[in-house]
Amino acid sequence: MSREPNxxxxxxxxxxxYVLAVITLFNAGNxxxxxxxxxxxxxxxxxxxxxxxxxxxxxLKVNKINLGTDEVQMQEGGTRNVxxxxxxxxxxxKPKEEAxxxxxxxxxx
Amino acid sequence: MSREPNxxxxxxxxxxxYVLAVITLFNAGNxxxxxxxxxxxxxxxxxxxxxxxxxxxxxLKVNKINLGTDEVQMQEGGTRNVxxxxxxxxxxxKPKEEAxxxxxxxxxx
Numbered sequence: 681m682s683r684e685p686n687x688x689x690x691x692x693x694x695x696x697x698y699v700l701a702v703i704t705l706f707n708a709g710n711x712x713x714x715x716x717x718x719x720x721x722x723x724x725x726x727x728x729x730x731x732x733x734x735x736x737x738x739x740l741k742v743n744k745i746n747l748g749t750d751e752v753q754m755q756e757g758g759t760r761n762v763x764x765x766x767x768x769x770x771x772x773x774k775p776k777e778e779a780x781x782x783x784x785x786x787x788x789x
Numbered sequence: 790m791s792r793e794p795n796x797x798x799x800x801x802x803x804x805x806x807y808v809l810a811v812i813t814l815f816n817a818g819n820x821x822x823x824x825x826x827x828x829x830x831x832x833x834x835x836x837x838x839x840x841x842x843x844x845x846x847x848x849l850k851v852n853k854i855n856l857g858t859d860e861v862q863m864q865e866g867g868t869r870n871v872x873x874x875x876x877x878x879x880x881x882x883k884p885k886e887e888a889x890x891x892x893x894x895x896x897x898x
Binding site: 719720722723726727729730731734742745747748749761763765767 | 828829831832835836838839840843851854856857858870872874876
């Protein structure tokens with residue numbers, strides 16, 4: 681799973697960390713970025729997607745959302761089910777807008 | 790919003806409460822049930838959808854997932870953005886299966 685270059689695993693960090701990761705991957709030329717999370721981190725993943733879309737990349741579209749369930753081994757023994765989410769974001773930027781976005785990123789760097 | 794008869798607002802109760810609500814609405818004849826949640830309750834909504842689909846209604850499909858953002862008034866003044874989710878579940882049961890499901894529900898009642 682760690683081989684996929686355009687997948688971000690969302691954990692316990694603040695949403696803005698993942699927002700930055702999403703923007704970085706899009707600026708690196710990816711047309712599609714996927715956020716994966718499970719359990720309480722699901723809220724963080726959705727926060728990151730919403731913040732990116734509303735504040736930084738207005739042309740971003742939520743392309744696909746998959747729900748799932750993982751079986752997690754407990755320390756005390758036994759297993760527990762944990763819900764998972766995969767949010768796939770795509771950019772529909774036209775060449776011109778894309779160029780502008782790249783320029784903006786360079787300016788703020 | 791509270792007029793919609795097939796919408797369940799997910800809050801702080803355990804996921805099984807909402808699982809029961811979903812099953813009840815489907816057994817009442819609804820072809821579509823929507824779970825709405827925001828903030829940390831999003832995880833509970835996804836848990837409820839997954840438990841219903843995997844443990845109780847195998848023919849259930851996640852038809853649509855919408856993400857959104859609500860502005861929430863803070864007690865200390867000011868506003869904060871909270872992510873929201875709407876999960877629409879549909880049953881694709883054929884008449885025969887549906888009859889069986891109803892019968893099962895009656896048996897366990």
